[in-house]
Amino acid sequence: xSTLIEIFNLIALVAIILIPFLKVKGNGIIALTxxxxxxxxxxxxxxxxxxxxxxxxxxxxxxxxxxxPIRVDYLSAWFIIIISFTFLTGAxxxxxxxxKYSDQKANLxxxxxxxxxxxxxxxxxxxxxxxxLFLVAWEIMALASFILIIFEHNKKETLRAGINFLIQSHxxxxxxxxxxxxxxxxTGTFDFNGITQFTSTSPALIGIGLFTFFFFGFAIxxxxxxxxxxxxxxxxxxxxxxxxxxxxVIIKIGIYGILRMILLIETNxxxxxxxxxxxxxxxxxxxxMLAIIQHNLKKxxxxxxxxxxxxxxxGIGLGCLGIGYHNHLLILLGFGGALLxxxxxxxxxxxxxxxxxxxxxxxxxxxxxxxxxxxxxxxHTAVLFLVGSLAICGLPPFNGFVSEFLIYLGMFKSLNxxxxxxxxxxxxxxxxxxxxxxxxxxxxxxxxxxVFLGTPRHINIEKVxxxxxxxxxxxxxxxxxxxxxxxxxxxxxxxISLPVGQFSISTNPASVEAFDSxxxxxxxxxxxxxxxxxxxxxxxxxxxxxxxxxxxxLSTTWGCGFTGSAVKMQYTASSYIRTYRKIIEPFLRVRKxxxxxxxxxxxxxxxxxxxxxxxxxxLIDKPIGxxxxxxxxxxxxxxxxxxxYILYGFIFITLIIxxxxxxxxxxxxxxFLNHL
Amino acid sequence: MVSLILxxxxxxxxxxxxxxxxxIASGRKGPGIFQPMKDIVKLFKKGSVYSRTTSIIFQIxxxxxxxxxxxxxxCVPLGNYLGVISFxxxxxxxxxxxxxxxxFMIISALxxxxxxxxxxxxxxxxxxxxxxxxxFILMGSFALLTGQTSFHGIFSTLHYGSHxxxxxxxxxxxxxxxxxxxxxxxxxxxxxxxxxxxxMIHEVMILDNSGFDLGLILxxxxxxxxxxxxxxxxxxxxxxxxxxxxxxxxxxxxxxxIAVGIFExxxxxxxxxxxxxxxxxxxxxxxxxxxxxxxxxxxFAK
Numbered sequence: 001x002s003t004l005i006e007i008f009n010l011i012a013l014v015a016i017i018l019i020p021f022l023k024v025k026g027n028g029i030i031a032l033t034x035x036x037x038x039x040x041x042x043x044x045x046x047x048x049x050x051x052x053x054x055x056x057x058x059x060x061x062x063x064x065x066x067x068x069p070i071r072v073d074y075l076s077a078w079f080i081i082i083i084s085f086t087f088l089t090g091a092x093x094x095x096x097x098x099x100k101y102s103d104q105k106a107n108l109x110x111x112x113x114x115x116x117x118x119x120x121x122x123x124x125x126x127x128x129x130x131x132x133l134f135l136v137a138w139e140i141m142a143l144a145s146f147i148l149i150i151f152e153h154n155k156k157e158t159l160r161a162g163i164n165f166l167i168q169s170h171x172x173x174x175x176x177x178x179x180x181x182x183x184x185x186x187t188g189t190f191d192f193n194g195i196t197q198f199t200s201t202s203p204a205l206i207g208i209g210l211f212t213f214f215f216f217g218f219a220i221x222x223x224x225x226x227x228x229x230x231x232x233x234x235x236x237x238x239x240x241x242x243x244x245x246x247x248x249v250i251i252k253i254g255i256y257g258i259l260r261m262i263l264l265i266e267t268n269x270x271x272x273x274x275x276x277x278x279x280x281x282x283x284x285x286x287x288x289m290l291a292i293i294q295h296n297l298k299k300x301x302x303x304x305x306x307x308x309x310x311x312x313x314x315g316i317g318l319g320c321l322g323i324g325y326h327n328h329l330l331i332l333l334g335f336g337g338a339l340l341x342x343x344x345x346x347x348x349x350x351x352x353x354x355x356x357x358x359x360x361x362x363x364x365x366x367x368x369x370x371x372x373x374x375x376x377x378x379x380h381t382a383v384l385f386l387v388g389s390l391a392i393c394g395l396p397p398f399n400g401f402v403s404e405f406l407i408y409l410g411m412f413k414s415l416n417x418x419x420x421x422x423x424x425x426x427x428x429x430x431x432x433x434x435x436x437x438x439x440x441x442x443x444x445x446x447x448x449x450x451v452f453l454g455t456p457r458h459i460n461i462e463k464v465x466x467x468x469x470x471x472x473x474x475x476x477x478x479x480x481x482x483x484x485x486x487x488x489x490x491x492x493x494x495x496i497s498l499p500v501g502q503f504s505i506s507t508n509p510a511s512v513e514a515f516d517s518x519x520x521x522x523x524x525x526x527x528x529x530x531x532x533x534x535x536x537x538x539x540x541x542x543x544x545x546x547x548x549x550x551x552x553x554l555s556t557t558w559g560c561g562f563t564g565s566a567v568k569m570q571y572t573a574s575s576y577i578r579t580y581r582k583i584i585e586p587f588l589r590v591r592k593x594x595x596x597x598x599x600x601x602x603x604x605x606x607x608x609x610x611x612x613x614x615x616x617x618x619l620i621d622k623p624i625g626x627x628x629x630x631x632x633x634x635x636x637x638x639x640x641x642x643x644x645y646i647l648y649g650f651i652f653i654t655l656i657i658x659x660x661x662x663x664x665x666x667x668x669x670x671x672f673l674n675h676l
Numbered sequence: 677m678v679s680l681i682l683x684x685x686x687x688x689x690x691x692x693x694x695x696x697x698x699x700i701a702s703g704r705k706g707p708g709i710f711q712p713m714k715d716i717v718k719l720f721k722k723g724s725v726y727s728r729t730t731s732i733i734f735q736i737x738x739x740x741x742x743x744x745x746x747x748x749x750x751c752v753p754l755g756n757y758l759g760v761i762s763f764x765x766x767x768x769x770x771x772x773x774x775x776x777x778x779x780f781m782i783i784s785a786l787x788x789x790x791x792x793x794x795x796x797x798x799x800x801x802x803x804x805x806x807x808x809x810x811x812f813i814l815m816g817s818f819a820l821l822t823g824q825t826s827f828h829g830i831f832s833t834l835h836y837g838s839h840x841x842x843x844x845x846x847x848x849x850x851x852x853x854x855x856x857x858x859x860x861x862x863x864x865x866x867x868x869x870x871x872x873x874x875x876m877i878h879e880v881m882i883l884d885n886s887g888f889d890l891g892l893i894l895x896x897x898x899x900x901x902x903x904x905x906x907x908x909x910x911x912x913x914x915x916x917x918x919x920x921x922x923x924x925x926x927x928x929x930x931x932x933x934i935a936v937g938i939f940e941x942x943x944x945x946x947x948x949x950x951x952x953x954x955x956x957x958x959x960x961x962x963x964x965x966x967x968x969x970x971x972x973x974x975x976f977a978k
Contacts, residue, residue, distance in 0.1 A: 372789075390779065396776060405765060430812055435808075438808045445779060449786035449797075453733060454787065525763075528747075542739075546888055551724075552887075553726070554727075557788045558790065575791075583952055
């Protein structure tokens with residue numbers, strides 16, 4: 001297996017060196033084949049691990065890094081599978097998406113290199129267990145994602161979003177570095193096992209502190225509120241396949257990190273469970289609340305990623321509480337639900353982003369308010385988007401329902417908890433998840449209907465035609481998987497039980513019993529999902545049978561007697577959510593620009609509303625404003641004079657040399673004074 | 677299985693009773709209780725008119741909606757007699773199946789490109805979102821009280837012992853009645869007899885449906901009413917034998933229908949802007965039930 005892992009990285013290296021020397025078409029082919037071979041290798045590794053042969057070996061490394069342990073356990077294997085699949089679909093979709101940019105040769109080559117690099121590093125992050133190398137891989141991954149995001153760097157917006165991402169991902173790395181350094185200083189090793197050693201011998205509070213550092217770091221990557229502000233900016237800026245990959249798997253690496261730390265750190269898991277659960281419920285509800293008011297389709301989907309991270313987090317929180325209270329059913333349902341939802345979200349979110357990409361390619365806008373009626377010209381994309389919407393709302397018979405069901409069941413089963421605060425917490429979480437579900441439905445009925453149904457609002461769709469071979473058929477494989485998880489959940493839950501087993505003693509009779517009951521319930525869900533599909537199909541064919549000889553006339557939509565063109569009278573996205581927006585107004589900052597119609601012949605009036613994230617305003621904009629005001633006092637230092645800058649360098653070096661000297665002198669002085 | 681047959685039987689005359697009650701309350705004789713069903717059969721035989729704006733969604737939505745409600749009915753038990761679908765957490769499936777149907781009705785309304793139907797869709801999605809927490813908290817309270825997590829488990833082990841438990845039963849019935857009213861778009865949230873599109877919710881969503889599809893939608897409403905009636909009757913059945921359960925079931929259903937009729941005769945619809953507040957009251961009532969359960973189980977002491 002070690003050779004396979006080496007080959008995996010070597011292929012990436014060869015491809016990266018090769019790509020700059022090739023023509024545009026060759027670039028695409030090389031990138032796709034590289035990703036294809038790498039995915040194949042990664043799948044072999046993951047498969048062999050999941051069939052019971054965890055990989056555990058070590059490179060000697062250098063005197064800086066120490067030994068470099070490579071450990072691929074069930075958890076890593078599960079994430080390797082998720083990452084590989086989404087990167088493969090992303091590459092296939094990306095090839096055709098990038099065709100219209102074929103004149104930007106250098107830019108495309110850089111893009112291909114970054115794509116391969118990001119994939120390789122993500123897989124390596126899952127395998128390497130040396131914190132120094134982990135951070136290096138993490139950094140390369142962050143830089144590669146940055147380059148992927150700013151593909152259209154000639155647009156100012158894109159560059160802004162990219163730099164925002166770059167800064168925030170370095171704040172994330174800062175937290176991770178502090179956490180790693182803390183563990184390294186205490187144990188003297190970069191090996192992840194050092195963290196376990198360190199926390200098992202120190203009081204629980206230290207463990208919680210260490211976990212908090214790592215959690216903050218990983219939370220920035222995965223977009224937990226209030227660390228989510230980079231997400232809604234970066235996703236609309238990136239090309240569609242990058243948004244899909246980023247939302248599908250790159251943010252999930254943060255989830256991997258959190259789960260890894262839960263495995264490594266030994267501490268009081270009840271406190272951690274409370275921390276994660278409360279953060280996640282807020283994340284989920286806040287994410288979807290803001291998603292509804294977005295009118296940029298990709299931004300809306302980005303906010304939905306935040307919501308889904310919240311759902312995954314609720315699962316993780318439940319699992320932690322399960323560990324804390326030794327409740328095996330809760331461990332299984334919590335972590336199982338979280339891991340399954342991670343896969344599910346990577347599937348339907350990438351599907352939604354790719355469909356949004358199709359919309360963008362044909363309608364040249366993702367502003368929901370301008371779209372409409374696309375189902376008539378792009379029926380396949382509409383079906384794909386509809387399936388994605390139903391799945392993301394957690395509706396049966398699709399995959400989202402299974403994972404949300406597991407989490408729900410975990411909460412209902414543990415309502416009768418150990419104490420009052422636990423019961424109240426479960427109630428809070430149930431309330432949160434229900435609200436998330438209901439709000440997601442408002443959001444996706446809006447997104448689907450306004451984009452695909454009705455009549456076009458501000459676009460011309462006469463010439464729109466789907467390119468079925470490249471933009472549609474590959475996406476149906478994702479739909480197939482979404483349905484497969486919905487109908488045959490036991491297959492996947494059996495696999496998930498392996499990584500979940502790492503969190504508890506899986507041979508424990510209570511754990512075996514819990515596993516059996518979950519398998520039984522989920523197999524029933526699968527059966528009923530299939531029955532439901534059959535039901536719907538039967539109903540549909542019955543209707544066709546009964547109406548086959550009936551007359552069916554075509555007419556205009558009923559408009560209360562109004563017979564003129566009703567295109568501009570259609571309900572828009574803003575009007576659809578107006579009542580909702582009024583209710584949640586206290587949580588929002590909505591900037592309104594309104595001009596009144598005055599006089600007998602009024603000039604055209606405009607009304608604009610721009611919803612803005614309140615958390616971003618308080619946590620990002622205000623501190624930055626303060627920082628700017630303070631730092632602006634020092635602008636005189638920026639003289640633009642080279643001599644002056646050399647002087648600063650000189651002063652700096654002198655200070656560095658002098659400070660220890662001065663320190664010594666002060667010590668001597670103090671000693672002298674003491675003697676007196 | 678028993679519950680399925682009984683619910684379908686009830687759905688045939690449920691709306692008829694409401695209409696009859698309303699007629700009698702307003703001093704008219706009124707149609708027979710099977711009249712709504714006759715209307716639906718008549719609709720089934722008719723042809724349809726489709727709007728040129730609509731797409732395939734508009735045509736499939738009514739069938740999907742109907743199928744989802746039938747499937748949800750399969751989850752409902754009758755006292756000690758299992759529903760066709762019964763497993764741990766079946767009420768979650770129940771709620772999500774209904775949501776599936778609603779999703780399709782909403783997008784089908786928006787498919788017509790009509791501003792009226794968009795308005796109805798907007799209201800429907802918001803109101804059902806607001807009503808959902810009440811259902812889940814209610815089920816959560818009873819799950820906590822009985823230690824069960826399926827409809828059948830909860831209803832067959834539900835016993836009324838102390839005064840508090842009777843109060844909980846009454847409150848739960850109240851919450852379910854109001855949820856049923858919201859889900860079926862009746863008073864005081866929505867007035868099915870209004871003639872102004874601007875003030876409708878459900879009725880305005882189906883303005884463009886006709887013929888077979890309209891029949892399906894109307895009958896789906898009947899089924900939904902009977903389904904909620906069945907859930908309410910379950911609060912009073914416990915684990916009695918079939919000999920008692922069936923009469924109790926019908927008594928509850930009929931009195932529910934009469935209550936709805938009387939309610940609608942003597943009450944006006946709320947202002948649309950006050951509906952969200954009213955619906956959210958349900959959540960607080962169900963929270964009250966939850967804390968009542970905690971009181972019963974003496975969890976506060978710990």
